[in-house]
Each structure stands twice: as structure tokens, then as C-alpha cells.
Amino acid sequence: MRLSIAAIGRMKAGPERELVARYLDRAIGGGKPLALTGFDVIELPESRASSSASRKADEAKALRAVLPEGIVVALDERGKSIGSEAFSALIARWRDDGRPATSFIIGGADGLEPAFVSAADMTLSFSPLTWPHQMVRIMLAEQLYRTTTILSGHPYHRGD
Known part of the structure; x- marks a missing residue:
């Protein structure tokens, strides 16, 4: 299964990128x-x-045009909050169900269009706090890496 992050806005070169x-x-x-x-x-x-x-609305239209067929996960502070092991289990289930792709969506400065969020397969929150989009990308990238370590039994993840 192909995993991708689709984000509104470009990160500048630097430590976050x-x-x-x-x-x-x-x-x-x-x-x-x-x-x-x-x-x-x-x-x-x-x-x-x-x-x-x-x-x-413009950003949602642009996102819809580039997303592959598959699962769409909108990142939003009003979404569901889950732990790393549950996150990994979801990705594994979607993979095992034969889903071709999962796309994680990070909106622009104004957030995501409500209709886009409603149409997503899942709305995920890293916290009810509002985070800078660069930090959300870093946290998401780390969780995707952590997912590979959890699913492979690697000791990087030391959750209970």
C-alpha cells in the first residue's frame, strides 16, 4: 500500500524539512x-x-485532483485521537484489506474545507491544540516511521 502526505503550503529548506x-x-x-x-x-x-x-474550497479542489484512489485521512484538531499502536493497526488493516493507498491530508492556514473533512474516511487529531503545519508534518512523518517499527517488531517503539 502506498502512503503519502498531501499538504497545502510548501516547507522551506531548513531543519523542519x-x-x-x-x-x-x-x-x-x-x-x-x-x-x-x-x-x-x-x-x-x-x-x-x-x-x-x-x-x-480552492484547496480542497486541488487536493481532490491529486489524491490517489484509496483511504483519505484528514488531520484536524477536532478529529479522533488514537495511540501509535492503534494507528499502526489501522494502516496494517487497510493494507491487508487491499487498499491501494492511504493519503494523510494537512490543510492550509485556514484549515480544511468542512465538506472535505466530512468526506474523508477518517479525521485524525494529534491534539486538540492547534499546531504549526511544519510540526504536524514532522509528527506525522515520525508516526509513519514508528508504524513500520511497530509492525516489524523493531524496538524503536517502546509503548506499553
Whole structure:
């Protein structure tokens, strides 16, 4: 199953981008024997529309145009909060069910369009706090790497 992150906005070169790349590179290596591939990032430009609602609608349209067929997980502070082992189990179940891809979506500065979030297969929250989008990418990339370690029995994950 192909895993990807689709995000509104581009990360500048720097330590945040390097950290995302480091975790995703590790996930690529660990994912191969688990039939998990991709671990790519799709960056889309922020809309220049004048209102928040219009920007979110434009960005949702752009996201829909690039997402592969498969599971869509919208990241939103109002979503469901789960632990790393449950997250890994979900990815493994979707893979085992023959889903071709799972895309994790990070909205722009205004967030995601409500209709886009409603249509997603899952809405996931890392916290009810609002996080900078760069931090969300880092945390998501780390959780994807952690998923490969949990599913392979690697000691990186030391949860109870």
C-alpha cells in the first residue's frame, strides 16, 4: 500500500524539512518488507482567494485532483485521537484489506474545507491544540516511521 502526505503550503529548506525527510527515508526502508511504499509528500500551493471559505474550497479542489484512489485521512484538531499502536493497526488493516493507498491530508492556514473533512474516511487529531503545519508534518512523518517499527517488531517503539 502506498502512503503519502498531501499538504497545502510548501516547507522551506531548513531543519523542519530535513527532519520530515529523515523520518520518511527511515520509513521507506522499514516499509518495504511490510508492503508499505511511497512515503512521499505532495505539496500544493495555498489559495490566493480573498475569503477563508473560498481558500478552503480552492484547496480542497486541488487536493481532490491529486489524491490517489484509496483511504483519505484528514488531520484536524477536532478529529479522533488514537495511540501509535492503534494507528499502526489501522494502516496494517487497510493494507491487508487491499487498499491501494492511504493519503494523510494537512490543510492550509485556514484549515480544511468542512465538506472535505466530512468526506474523508477518517479525521485524525494529534491534539486538540492547534499546531504549526511544519510540526504536524514532522509528527506525522515520525508516526509513519514508528508504524513500520511497530509492525516489524523493531524496538524503536517502546509503548506499553
